[in-house]
Amino acid sequence: MRRVLTLLRGESGAGRMVPRTGAAATLTLGASAAMGFLAMFALALTFASGRLADRWSDGLAGTATVRIEAPRAQVEPQMRAALTVLRQTPGVAEVRALSAEERAALVAPWFGEDVPVADLPLPILIAVTEAVPGYDAEGLRLRLAAEAPGAVLDDHARWRGPLVAAARRLRLLGWLSMGIIALSSAAIVTLAANAALAANARVIEVLRLNGARDDYVARAFVRRFTLRAFIGAAGGTALGAMAIALLPSADAAGGFLTGLGFRGAGWLWPLLIPPVAGAVAFAATRAAAMRQLRAVS
Numbered sequence: 001m002r003r004v005l006t007l008l009r010g011e012s013g014a015g016r017m018v019p020r021t022g023a024a025a026t027l028t029l030g031a032s033a034a035m036g037f038l039a040m041f042a043l044a045l046t047f048a049s050g051r052l053a054d055r056w057s058d059g060l061a062g063t064a065t066v067r068i069e070a071p072r073a074q075v076e077p078q079m080r081a082a083l084t085v086l087r088q089t090p091g092v093a094e095v096r097a098l099s100a101e102e103r104a105a106l107v108a109p110w111f112g113e114d115v116p117v118a119d120l121p122l123p124i125l126i127a128v129t130e131a132v133p134g135y136d137a138e139g140l141r142l143r144l145a146a147e148a149p150g151a152v153l154d155d156h157a158r159w160r161g162p163l164v165a166a167a168r169r170l171r172l173l174g175w176l177s178m179g180i181i182a183l184s185s186a187a188i189v190t191l192a193a194n195a196a197l198a199a200n201a202r203v204i205e206v207l208r209l210n211g212a213r214d215d216y217v218a219r220a221f222v223r224r225f226t227l228r229a230f231i232g233a234a235g236g237t238a239l240g241a242m243a244i245a246l247l248p249s250a251d252a253a254g255g256f257l258t259g260l261g262f263r264g265a266g267w268l269w270p271l272l273i274p275p276v277a278g279a280v281a282f283a284a285t286r287a288a289a290m291r292q293l294r295a296v297s
Helices: 002-009 023-060 072-087 101-112 138-148 157-199 200-211 214-245 265-297
Strands: 063-068 092-097 126-130 152-156
Touching: 023 157, 023 214, 023 265, 063 072, 072 126, 072 138, 092 101, 101 126, 101 214, 138 157, 157 200, 157 214, 157 265, 200 214, 214 265
Parallel strands: none
Antiparallel strands: 063 126, 063 152, 092 126
16 A cells, blocks of 8 residues: 555655656657557457357247248148147247248348348248247157147257357456557567666666665556556547447347347446556566566676
């Protein structure tokens, strides 16, 4: 806590040797702003992919579809037989045959609203809602094959798992990207701090001759570079937030999209980016300063 207060208060003497302008200052501010901007999009990607994984997992869990594919004369008898089997199956909470309008709405995004969907050989679809603890899928397939040979049970497990896994890996990629951004910021701040220390080698030597300790000298650089990183990251975060807020959100026409951005209290998470950037700059600058000072002692 004492070091934090000293960092915020600053040093009246040593702080003057840290250049307020120049390549090191510009590099620190610009790099921190760029990293804050990129961190905003990485964080938004992480939250968006998390929502996508939850949507696919929750939206498809506990549901199944029975598709009737049979000659036209056998469609109705097989549909009634399939409905009977489903209603008698333990673990099935609800079954409902989709109407012609509902089936047309399912294919409208691919064929368009003006296509005569009624003339297409669309299969009969039966929506199945699973109860708790659920039904035996393999046993139900065998009963359907015996009573309605054209009935095919699709419990969505075949493609739900890969979709959810892909969304979760995308979320992991977002967190990994933020880690890479933090490491890149640390490397850039280290280079800038080393350049500033090298440029002020003579001033540091004079301070040492007057009894200044390495910790006293390093604290001035740590304070200046930490504040620069914080200010730069705050500016980049603000620009990133404005860019994300201007992105179009998912609507009914693009309901399969999750929308890149934050929801509700999720907008509080970007407030952590500037403090984290400052903490990264603090650690990187202090390590670089102490290492450089020990090397020239």
